[in-house]
Amino acid sequence: NAGVTQTPKFQVLKTGQSMTLQCAQDMNHEYMSWYRQDPGMGLRLIHYSVGAGITDQGEVPNGYNVSRSTTEDFPLRLLSAAPSQTSVYFCASRLHRSTDTQYFGPGTRLTVL
Amino acid sequence: GDSVTQMEGPVTLSEEAFLTINCTYTATGYPSLFWYVQYPGEGLQLLLKATKADDKGSNKGFEATYRKETTSFHLEKGSVQVSDSAVYFCALSDPTGGFKTIFGAGTRLFVKA
Numbered sequence: 001n002a003g004v005t006q007t008p009k010f011q012v013l014k015t016g017q018s019m020t021l022q023c024a025q026d027m028n029h030e031y032m033s034w035y036r037q038d039p040g041m042g043l044r045l046i047h048y049s050v051g052a053g054i055t056d057q058g059e060v061p062n063g064y065n066v067s068r069s070t071t072e073d074f075p076l077r078l079l080s081a082a083p084s085q086t087s088v089y090f091c092a093s094r095l096h097r098s099t100d101t102q103y104f105g106p107g108t109r110l111t112v113l
Numbered sequence: 114g115d116s117v118t119q120m121e122g123p124v125t126l127s128e129e130a131f132l133t134i135n136c137t138y139t140a141t142g143y144p145s146l147f148w149y150v151q152y153p154g155e156g157l158q159l160l161l162k163a164t165k166a167d168d169k170g171s172n173k174g175f176e177a178t179y180r181k182e183t184t185s186f187h188l189e190k191g192s193v194q195v196s197d198s199a200v201y202f203c204a205l206s207d208p209t210g211g212f213k214t215i216f217g218a219g220t221r222l223f224v225k226a
Contacts, residue, residue: 042202042219043202045214050212098145098206099145102159105156107156
């Protein structure tokens with residue numbers, strides 16, 4: 001049982017490049033989400049999904065796309081990287097209900113030059 | 114909309130001191146409340162939670178009580194250790210808020226030996 005896994009751990013991009021951050025969980029959780037963590041701002045929700053085939057926007061969705069074709073995987077795509085997207089990105093999952101604990105991946109540190 | 118406000122850090126304490134980190138929230142429904150902890154270089158992990166008013170969550174010597182009348186969920190520990198040095202996040206999850214979890218900005222705790 002690996003929990004929530006994220007790849008890569010570190011990434012450096014140039015402005016305008018695109019890339020996909022991978023996230024997978026093996027706990028059969030329905031709910032998955034992506035957050036970005038910036039100094040002094042806590043975690044801000046980018047996108048989330050309540051099940052395969054269903055996604056919705058969080059508070060900072062611009063510049064990011066997601067899809068949920070399987071229960072296990074929830075990739076985050078940066079369409080055209082900008083320096084403002086330099087951040088640490090965390091994927092999280094929970095079983096379903098709002099009372100359930102969220103489990104976080106180890107994070108991806110992204111730098112956009 | 115829903116929001117969480119935490120006391121600003123960093124908080125610096127000596128070993129065996131008493132810890133309080135204040136957290137207040139705004140929510141339209143009846144949220145579940147959480148404290149997550151982030152150790153250096155890691156993702157967040159659940160510390161404790163409470164799902165209804167007057168519930169007390171506790172774990173590893175930490176406690177927090179869900180106070181609906183004051184919309185608060187303050188984190189306390191009677192005697193901190195150096196190993197408690199981390200960033201602590203208060204969070205809420207409101208079933209009327211579309212399954213989203215909202216995090217506070219985080220409070221960094223340093224404990225000196």
